[in-house]
Each structure stands twice: as structure tokens, then as C-alpha cells.
Amino acid sequence: MEPRRLRRYTTFKVGRLTCHALEAGTQHLDGGAMFGIVPKVLWQRRAPADDRNRITLALRCLLIEHDDGLVLIDTGIGNKENEKFIDIYGVDNAGQSGRTKLEDALGELGHGPDDIRWVINTHLHFDHAGGDNWIDPAGKVGLAFPKARYVVQKGELDFARHTNERTAGSYLAHNFQGVPFQLIEGEAEILPGIRALPTPGHVPYHQSILIESGGEKACFVADLIPTSAHLPLPWIMGYDLQPLVTLETRRRIYQRAEAEGWLLVFEHDPRVVSGRLAREDKGFGLVEQQVLG
Numbered sequence: 013m014e015p016r017r018l019r020r021y022t023t024f025k026v027g028r029l030t031c032h033a034l035e036a037g038t039q040h041l042d043g044g045a046m047f048g049i050v051p052k053v054l055w056q057r058r059a060p061a062d063d064r065n066r067i068t069l070a071l072r073c074l075l076i077e078h079d080d081g082l083v084l085i086d087t088g089i090g091n092k093e094n095e096k097f098i099d100i101y102g103v104d105n106a107g108q109s110g111r112t113k114l115e116d117a118l119g120e121l122g123h124g125p126d127d128i129r130w131v132i133n134t135h136l137h138f139d140h141a142g143g144d145n146w147i148d149p150a151g152k153v154g155l156a157f158p159k160a161r162y163v164v165q166k167g168e169l170d171f172a173r174h175t176n177e178r179t180a181g182s183y184l185a186h187n188f189q190g191v192p193f194q195l196i197e198g199e200a201e202i203l204p205g206i207r208a209l210p211t212p213g214h215v216p217y218h219q220s221i222l223i224e225s226g227g228e229k230a231c232f233v234a235d236l237i238p239t240s241a242h243l244p245l246p247w248i249m250g251y252d253l254q255p256l257v258t259l260e261t262r263r264r265i266y267q268r269a270e271a272e273g274w275l276l277v278f279e280h281d282p283r284v285v286s287g288r289l290a291r292e293d294k295g296f297g298l299v300e301q302q303v304l305g
């Protein structure tokens with residue numbers, strides 16, 4: 013029997029802006045690394061591990077139908093990696109016609125790569141910016157969205173270009189070399205209603221994207237809270253370069269998210285697309301969850 017196919021996108025409204033969470037495939041990362049100091053006996057209840065101790069993670073991107081054109085936040089892993097990489101990280105993102113499931117999801121919404129006007133990267137790790145460009149069947153690498161303006165934090169591009177032994181595995185130069193980035197610094201309104209919020213800790217110049225319209229707000233939190241299982245304040249990834257900075261960033265963001273009723277959109281949660289933060293007896297939980305099914 014064919015496994016039931018999960019849907020490729022989830023549509024929701026923020027005020028008068030229509031947004032689509034796009035499923036750009038999955039990857040499988042070490043569960044211990046994903047949950048930092050949290051013991052496996054606790055995290056495995058929320059995220060079951062496979063026989064290589066890896067957990068399933070979504071590669072979810074966000075498409076916003078904006079008056080200035082289509083805006084895409086993050087681009088998944090792309091199609092440039094070799095077999096060894098695909099095996100180690102358990103990447104399942106191949107789409108039709110040699111591109112990725114991101115382009116398939118866009119296609120299902122009636123859009124082609126040329127229709128994207130803006131690409132915003134939360135940061136330049138391979139599972140967030142790998143699909144900024146693509147390798148064509150002739151082996152030539154070009155922009156995946158040739159008519160888009162690409163936006164990233166200036167500090168992040170510098171940081172990605174100057175790696176060390178600890179950071180090199182996540183910043184692969186072929187993902188950002190030759191991408192004509194428009195650089196922003198700190199908090200910035202990229203387009204009316206689309207705002208970059210510095211949310212450091214995972215990496216020093218990580219940004220989340222806040223969408224506001226008609227008094228409603230949604231936030232694409234990226235690796236600040238990769239899955240809904242990471243909502244408890246100390247459930248911080250082992251990958252984070254500055255875990256104590258992540259902790260304080262979360263404390264600050266949770267306060268605003270709760271006060272202003274933000275819809276949080278999770279880039280890596282394999283099941284929960286989004287939800288609103290709610291205080292529970294011991295910490296934070298989610299209400300109004302949208303799940304894939």
C-alpha cells in the first residue's frame with residue numbers, strides 16, 4: 013500500500029496577507045544534537061529516533077502573497093548535494109524535473125521559480141539557504157529564483173564566509189557564493205508588514221521574520237524554536253553556538269509572542285506547522301495548532 017502523502021502546503025491568513033507554509037522535504041538529524049542537554053528519555057517521547065538515532069525534521073519554507081510580489085522565506089536544502097551527504101543527513105527533498113519539493117509545492121499553487129520576487133534567508137545554514145541556487149542538468153549552478161531579490165543579514169554573510177572548525181559543516185560556500193544578496197543590518201522592515209527581527213543564539217546573526225497585517229502577527233521563528241518540542245526554554249539545540257544567548261532571545265520573544273498573540277510557524281517540525289504560544293502551569297505550550305495530516 014502506498015503511504016498516504018502529506019499535503020505539500022498549508023495556507024493561512026495574517027490580516028489580509030495570504031501565506032502558505034511549503035513542505036520542501038525532510039532531513040534526519042541526530043536526536044541528541046537536536047536537543048542539547050535534554051536526556052533522550054525525555055526527548056524521545058516527543059521525537060522518536062530511528063536506528064541511527066536520528067529524528068525526522070521538516071524543511072518548511074514560507075511563501076507570502078504580498079502586494080510587492082511573492083516573498084519566500086528560506087529555501088530548504090536544494091539539489092546540489094552528493095549521495096554521501098544525502099545519506100548522512102537523511103535528506104528526502106527530490107522533486108519532479110530535477111529540482112526539489114519546494115518547487116513542486118510552488119507549482120501546486122500555480123507558481124514557477126520566476127514568479128518569486130523576494131527571497132529572505134533567516135541564516136545561511138545548508139538546510140535554510142541550500143535552495144537559493146540550483147544545479148541544472150548540464151551541471152551549471154544558477155539562481156533558483158532568478159527574478160528575486162535575496163535578503164540576508166550582513167553579519168550572517170560575513171560569518172558564513174569566515175568559518176572555523178566548529179561552524180564549517182553547516183556553512184557550505186556553494187550555497188551562497190554568487191548569490192547577489194541585498195544586506196540588512198539589525199531589525200529592518202524589508203517590505204510593508206514583513207519585518208526582520210534579530211534572534212541571535214543559534215548563530216550570532218540569526219533572524220526571525222515577523223509578518224503583520226490588520227492587527228494580526230505571525231512569526232517564522234526558524235532555528236530559534238525549530239520544532240514545537242523545543243518550546244521549553246532550556247530545550248536548546250546542541251548545534252547552537254551561543255546557547256545562553258538563545259535562552260535570553262527566547263525569553264524576550266516569548267513575552268512579545270504571548271502579549272501580541274503571534275502565530276509561530278515552525279520550520280523543522282515534522283507534524284506541527286504552527287500554533288500560538290500559551291502559558292501552561294510549568295512553562296509554555298501551544299494552542300490553535302495546525303498539523304500536517
Ligand SMILES: [Zn+2]
Binds near residue numbers: 235
Ligand atoms: Zn541553522
